[in-house]
């Protein structure tokens with residue numbers, strides 16, 4: 040084991056780098072999901088939803104990804120379209136027959152606040168999901184339901200709080216069937232995975248630590264399948280960006296077979312710095328499985344390395360969270376290998392500060 044790998048099995052070294060304790064927050068994620076489910080269960084919304092024609096989630100970055108998961112999980116079940124809005128304006132179809140979840144952990148994200156104002160002007164039904172800020176103030180003033188979640192974390196670290204209350208709320212108002220079993224199974228699996236991936240499990244037995252070591256000094260490119268692990272691939276990319284402070288990219292099967300696969304043909308030396316990670320699932324469409332196998336063969340000599348990660352669990356929800364959870368751990372371990380504190384996102388803070396000056 041070389042010295043950098045040593046870091047991952049040393050509590051002292053981990054503590055000295057991970058000053059704000061991101062690893063411990065990730066390790067406690069199953070508990071967060073349990074608490075989030077309780078928050079969801081306590082929501083009191085009794086709307087007649089028979090007139091609803093669309094569900095919109097407003098949210099950026101760590102607060103928006105929950106919307107992406109919701110859209111993916113409900114695609115085969117909900118008869119209404121789910122639209123995730125990640126900018127200032129809303130699409131024309133948002134109206135008084137829309138249900139809008141305005142999700143901002145800080146409550147101060149300007150794109151989300153702008154979407155909230157537009158949704159209000161169009162008389163949509165709005166639920167705010169936040170720990171405070173302007174969103175909470177506005178929602179309180181206007182008497183909209185608020186899902187209040189605990190403050191004091193990084194938004195990307197509270198995916199459980201930001202996601203589970205929303206899916207539970209949709210079940211409560213009768214738009215989707217009860218999700219308790221899937222949620223329960225997801226949390227059980229996360230509990231098990233937490234033990235496997237946590238810092239107390241040494242490198243030689245810990246897949247998350249091993250993949251972090253493999254990806255050290257590489258640029259990760261994560262490929263997921265359309266309609267399932269595409270959302271996990273997006274989460275992995277963002278977590279590599281924000282926790283590990285490295286560039287990372289994601290794309291989707293089968294679309295990437297029609298363009299990106301050609302992009303690895305030239306720039307041989309540069310391509311050696313990229314590692315591909317295929318997020319795979321046994322129930323992917325048979326042609327997708329074939330495509331991934333063939334793509335792996337075709338690209339084997341074109342990039343640094345190719346890794347495959349298979350989802351676990353039965354439901355879409357469990358599968359997505361199982362792959363997201365592995366990526367969360369890897370991104371933190373990779374930060375530790377680079378000796379950077381995973382928590383601060385200085386550039387995001389600087390940018391938000393600059394924008395608030397004008």
Ligand code: F6R
Pocket residue numbers: 099100101102103142143144145146147148151193194195196281384387
């Ligand atoms: C920071 C993070 C960011 C924020 C985003 C929106 O941990 O993940 O992507 O989530 O800048 O801010 P909030 O979540 O406060 O609306």
